[in-house]
Amino acid sequence: MIDQRDAIDCLTDACGVIHSPVPSNVSPRIVCLVPSITELLFDLGLEKFLVGRTGFCIHPRDRVGAVPKVGGTKDVNLKKIRQLEPTHLIVNIDENEKPTVDQLSQFIPHVIVTHPLNPQDNLHLYRMLGAIFNVNIQAEQLCQAFQDAISNVRVDMTPKHVLYCIWKDPWMTVSEDTYIAQNLALRGWINVFPQAHAVSPKxxxxxxWDDPILANTDLIMLSTEPYSFTHQHCEELQRTLLKPVILVDGEMLSWYGSRAIQGLRYLQNLNI
Incomplete structure (x- = not known):
């Protein structure tokens, strides 16, 4: 028997809103503004209910093209979304703009807010969407696959300090409370930028590159997204800094949802 508190927790989103499961005789109409969660909806078997997605929602590549685009993650087409008559909107605190979400909430009855901060948060994400949209069995299958994948990630014997770059001009990285940094921490890789770093507490x-905090960096990682770093960037930066620089798959290390299961396998096999 499921404890009532557990059932409520399972239906609670990142803003503390408790959602109700969709009645069995109702077909939801879902607009998702989060690329990784769009992919998750497909893997949960909810494809037929997905009526809108962003242009950055590119997975699964062979099926997502049938879902209408409604703009980007930041600049959505409000009129187009209204015309789709969605019953549910799925957003993320980091990826979507609150003023836009507030406008959408004026005509979309159910707004589901997500905010995974570490890999283990995927378990709640799977179960929350599973409970809301009545695909609990599929959600538990993903939970099991995730648990199997994370159990195989081994911590390196020698800790490494890493700088994970997400943007250029200006150069940007991640602080230790982000999903990316917590993902890397599973391997024992220490993020060199704490959130409380005095120069940029974000x-x-x-x-x-002359910031003193970078002096102890063992490795620089250039991510393939959101900035499209390439091997050429790695080679140029390595010649300049005389430090190891590698290119890493940004989707594998920053996407949550079902992609996180593949991401954990990628992380385990990443040799540095």
Whole structure:
């Protein structure tokens, strides 16, 4: 028997809103403004209920094209979304703008807010969407696959200090309370930018290469997203800094949802 408190927790989103399961005789109409969660909806078997997505929602590549685009994660087309008559909107605190979400909430009855901060938060994400949209069995299957994947991630014997770069001009990285940094921490890789760093106390701080905090960096990671870093960037930066620089798959290390299961396997096999 499921404890009532557990059932309520399972239906509670990142803003503390407790959602009700969709009645079995009702077909939801879902607009998702979060690329990784759009992919998750497909993997939960909810494809037929998805009526809108962003242009950055690119997975699964062979099926997502049938879902209408409604703009980007920041600049959505309000009129187009209204015309789709959605019953549910799925957003993320980091990826979507609150003023836009507030406008959408004026005509979309159910707004589900997500905010995974560490890999384990995926378990709640799977179960919350599973409970709301009545796909609990599929959600538990993903939970099991996730648990299997995370149990195989091994911590390196020698800790490494890493700088994970997400943008150039200006250069930007991640602080230790982000999903990316917590993901890297599973391998024992220490993020060099704490959130409280005096120069830039932000979750995604800008930095300069002469910042003293970078002196102890063992490795620099250039992510393929959101900035499209390439091997050429790695080679140029390595010649300049005389430090190891590698290119990493941004989707694998920053996407939550079902992609996180593949991401954990990628993380385990990443040799540095």
């Amino acid at each position: 979750r995604y701080p800008q930095f300069e």
